Amino acid sequence: MDISNLKKELEFQKIGRELHAFIGELYPLCRSITGNGLRRTLKVIQGHIPITLHEVPTGTQVFDWTVPKEWNIRDAYVKNDQGRRVIDFNASNLHVLNYSIPVQETITLEALKTHLYSLPEHPDWIPYRTSYYKENWGFCLSHNELLKLDEGEYEVCIDSSLQNGSMTLGELYLPGEMEDEVLLSCHTCHPSLCNDNLSGVAIAVFLAKYIHSVARRYSWRFLFIPGTIGSIAWLALNEERTEKIKHGLILACLGDSGEMTYKRSRRGNAEIDRIVEYVLRTSGNPYEIEDFSPYGYDERQFCSPGFNLPVGCLSRTPHGRFPEYHTSADNLEFIKASKLEDSFSKILSILSALESNRTYKNLNAKCEPQLGKRGLYRTTGGRVASPEDEMALLWILNFSDGQHSILDIAERSCLDFNLLKKSADILIEHGLLAEE
Ligand code: ZN
Numbered sequence: 001m002d003i004s005n006l007k008k009e010l011e012f013q014k015i016g017r018e019l020h021a022f023i024g025e026l027y028p029l030c031r032s033i034t035g036n037g038l039r040r041t042l043k044v045i046q047g048h049i050p051i052t053l054h055e056v057p058t059g060t061q062v063f064d065w066t067v068p069k070e071w072n073i074r075d076a077y078v079k080n081d082q083g084r085r086v087i088d089f090n091a092s093n094l095h096v097l098n099y100s101i102p103v104q105e106t107i108t109l110e111a112l113k114t115h116l117y118s119l120p121e122h123p124d125w126i127p128y129r130t131s132y133y134k135e136n137w138g139f140c141l142s143h144n145e146l147l148k149l150d151e152g153e154y155e156v157c158i159d160s161s162l163q164n165g166s167m168t169l170g171e172l173y174l175p176g177e178m179e180d181e182v183l184l185s186c187h188t189c190h191p192s193l194c195n196d197n198l199s200g201v202a203i204a205v206f207l208a209k210y211i212h213s214v215a216r217r218y219s220w221r222f223l224f225i226p227g228t229i230g231s232i233a234w235l236a237l238n239e240e241r242t243e244k245i246k247h248g249l250i251l252a253c254l255g256d257s258g259e260m261t262y263k264r265s266r267r268g269n270a271e272i273d274r275i276v277e278y279v280l281r282t283s284g285n286p287y288e289i290e291d292f293s294p295y296g297y298d299e300r301q302f303c304s305p306g307f308n309l310p311v312g313c314l315s316r317t318p319h320g321r322f323p324e325y326h327t328s329a330d331n332l333e334f335i336k337a338s339k340l341e342d343s344f345s346k347i348l349s350i351l352s353a354l355e356s357n358r359t360y361k362n363l364n365a366k367c368e369p370q371l372g373k374r375g376l377y378r379t380t381g382g383r384v385a386s387p388e389d390e391m392a393l394l395w396i397l398n399f400s401d402g403q404h405s406i407l408d409i410a411e412r413s414c415l416d417f418n419l420l421k422k423s424a425d426i427l428i429e430h431g432l433l434a435e436e
Contacts, residue, residue: 015344016344032132037191092192109154124144
């Protein structure tokens, strides 16, 4: 069985529900770009797929960047003068500015306020804020909670540590017939946020689980890495392998109710760009295609000019364009099992087309072969059921000159990719076609 057969075998509705449940399992963990929350997340993933964990030590130079100190947190709170926790890390890990240095002091409300972050325009939501590369501490809270704070003294405690340690990268390599690779990468550094990016993580895990179980033409590489510094470190440590990456996708924001959006690779017309566009165009659902820009997720690093890899970014509503982005409202209610299911199904179609997209040579190229005598023409009651099937055979035969892939022929003929692939398989059986 290969990836294209998975589409027929899988129960997508069930997978949508399983994806949502898996996200629910990862949701409470306080992740960051380093630390035990990130490790625990990768350990949970290891319960589903055999990823390898790489520890990159603090201080490792990766191109122009340095792997930072490792951050861990046990507890954090702000207590009022009656000893009540008015901000409590145990209620939501978003309450702490991610990467806060340890602090234990009693300060006035005025001094405390210089370390508080809220969203007046969405007064019930807690913002998500980080300070990875500048030592700082702070708390995030809903604006309504901020307004409730009375004048007076507050006890502030962040029981965290920022010490030499390491950054953990998760990786799964699935060898195929060829050394050429397909790369699927997602960021694993966000704490309790669902669309950005537990949706991408969960879908990557489930894709890996199924692709692991089938025959593969390409080799497949799955990366579960912290945003920015994770991809920079992976590229720095694996530079010689990058020439094998022939197609790649960054997976993020795949559970919201928006339509699919694809951001092309920097190359703009790579095979992955064309296949994603083809699959979305023929899906029957609205979609958006955007050109590459040097802002966004880890495609920024994979598509930096020194690498310029064919890696695009697939999402539903892109980062920053839904109000819930980087707030406590990007929660388990915001993402929908039906949308996770839809994203998973479309990505599987894309990956299946990647695996199936081949170029053939017509072995009977001087005039058309006589299809009727081989049972390949409808009038003879053979395997070909419709005029469309016949057209697919004719398109494959005519354009299989070693120059046109199935994708080229699908784009030009407006015939279905899978129908063309099936036609090519039939022609190979009859000795009329060979893989180039
Ligand atoms: Zn984000």
